Amino acid sequence: MEVVIMLNLYFLGKTRIEYNGKSLVESFRNKTIALICLLVINRDKYLSRERILDYLWPDSTEEAAKNNLRYNLWLIKKTIGASENSEEFLFIDKEHCGVNMNYSFQCDILDIMSFKPQESNSIESLLKLKNMFMGEFLEGCYYNNCDDFNEIIIFERTRFENFRVQILKRLEELYEEEGNTEEGLNILKEILDIEPYDEDVAAKVINLYMKIGNRASGIMFYNSFRDRLAGRLGIQPSEKLRKKYEELKQSQEPNSLQKDSQEVRIQTICINEVQYFWMADVTGKLFEQKQLACEKRLNEQMLRALGHIRPEILSGIKTDSNAEIPDVQIVNAFIHLILNICKDYKLTILVTGMEDMDAVSAGVSKYLKSSRIAGLNILEN
Structure with a gap:
């Protein structure tokens, strides 16, 4: 019976690296995990050894840095074996390193990076992506004296937060097409948890409350949003949103006589x-x-x-x-x-x-x- 090698990488929230069902995080140093992550996010190109040294061992002597890189590459190769078709996880030569994309593995950030809003027409697939956001990119990680790599972490955190918002917005569109107003409202409020001052999203929330004839809840939402803008930013809602609010106030409640x-x-x-x-x-x-x-x-x-x-x-x-x-x-x-x-x-x-x-x-x-x-x-x- 053929044995299928399974490698799963998770970099959102607490880092997890699982190989054939076994956690490898305890077997790796922090810099080993950082090296794997660095190579994954640069999956479309091979990084020079010199560039990797600048990212992860900038304060070490040249000899010590090279020894550290060699050791970590050896540790990864030793711990993550070849796939069933004899492919190695990493490509390594004297000058460059990179992830071998012919190696079969699953990675949360790669799945999310492949997201294209207008090509995603399945609520099920979008919920799967949504559930991958277990926390920030490399949550809780900071590498002393590795300023360039820490900047990468900050950049990627912002980028994946943007991906998350795009996924949620597309999911809300599909719920609206399906007529599932309640789930649509929940998704819009989740977006506002990330981007609490987005007036376009606030206007959509008000629209949905008008659609279901729930004027009172819409008014309470608007008042809360207005107070948030005033209290935290010192501004009032835009004229466009105020007009939407006036439209809401003039909308009819459901006929209570029947x-x-x-x-x-x-x-x-x-x-x-x-x-x-x-x-x-x-x-x-x-x-x-x-x-x-x-x-x-x-x-x-x-x-x-x-x-x-x-x-x-x-x-x-x-x-x-x-x-x-x-x-x-x-x-x-x-x-x-x-x-x-x-x-x-x-x-x-x-x-x-x-x-x-x-x-x-x-x-x-x-x-x-x-x-x-x-x-x-x-x-x-």
């Missing part, structure tokens, strides 16, 4: 350390909406389950304070309540501090989103 288009909108918050906190907050605010008649949408067992996390909803119902309520029963009762309300109403749940959502609530939120329940929108505020 039962099948009535909308309920609640604002919720998260606390990570408190189990069920977000679910309890949602439950309490839904029960406050008297027109929903939440107590009539649940049987007594379900009411008792939700009463475990929101005791005030059990007014008039006798309970055994010592009785244990299984987690799954609480979760099922909560999901049943949401599903039942969405049969009659459009329910929008705005979440503040989603990154602080407790683990159980996060799992339930993920389930509700993936279920694509008609009439339900869970949006980050």
Whole structure:
């Protein structure tokens, strides 16, 4: 049986080098990893040994630097074996070094560098690229006295951040074509996490809120964006964005006179350390909406389950304070309540501090989103 050699290189986030399923990072020095990375990003050309010495051993004597390079090249060749077709990972001669692109290997930064926006028409392929961004290029790495190489690191970090934004923008375009407004909004907000003052992206967010008839959320978003510009940059939104905001304010909310288009909108918050906190907050605010008649949408067992996390909803119902309520029963009762309300109403749940959502609530939120329940929108505020 033929053995297939597998080499995987990851330079975004914590560096990983895996060969046949085994990590090699512990076997390499920091300069060995830097050498591999340097050769990979210059994959289309061979670097002269002299140039490599200038990058990685500029403060060493010529003899010591050459010995260091020879040792590291030997270590790489010794540790990363030839491929199944007898190709070596590196090309090495007396004057130059480089990556042998005939050697079969996978590398996150090479996959990302091959990205071409208009040729990427698959959400699946774009999500795969998006998930490769585990952190900065050579995260946490700094090489003493290697100023030129450190400048390369800074340049590449900026370049890959730009790649990330391009990938996200193309992904948002595809979600918009698919009519998946919720995922489109999430992607736009992810772009704003990277480029927080991008008014074109902010305008797209407002457009999507108008498209789904969620004027209130759009207004809250605009106010937050405006305050960010004023507080951090000392400027106001452009005239173009202000006009978009006026258009938003004049847009019509969904017709609330017809039962099948009535909308309920609640604002919720998260606390990570408190189990069920977000679910309890949602439950309490839904029960406050008297027109929903939440107590009539649940049987007594379900009411008792939700009463475990929101005791005030059990007014008039006798309970055994010592009785244990299984987690799954609480979760099922909560999901049943949401599903039942969405049969009659459009329910929008705005979440503040989603990154602080407790683990159980996060799992339930993920389930509700993936279920694509008609009439339900869970949006980050």
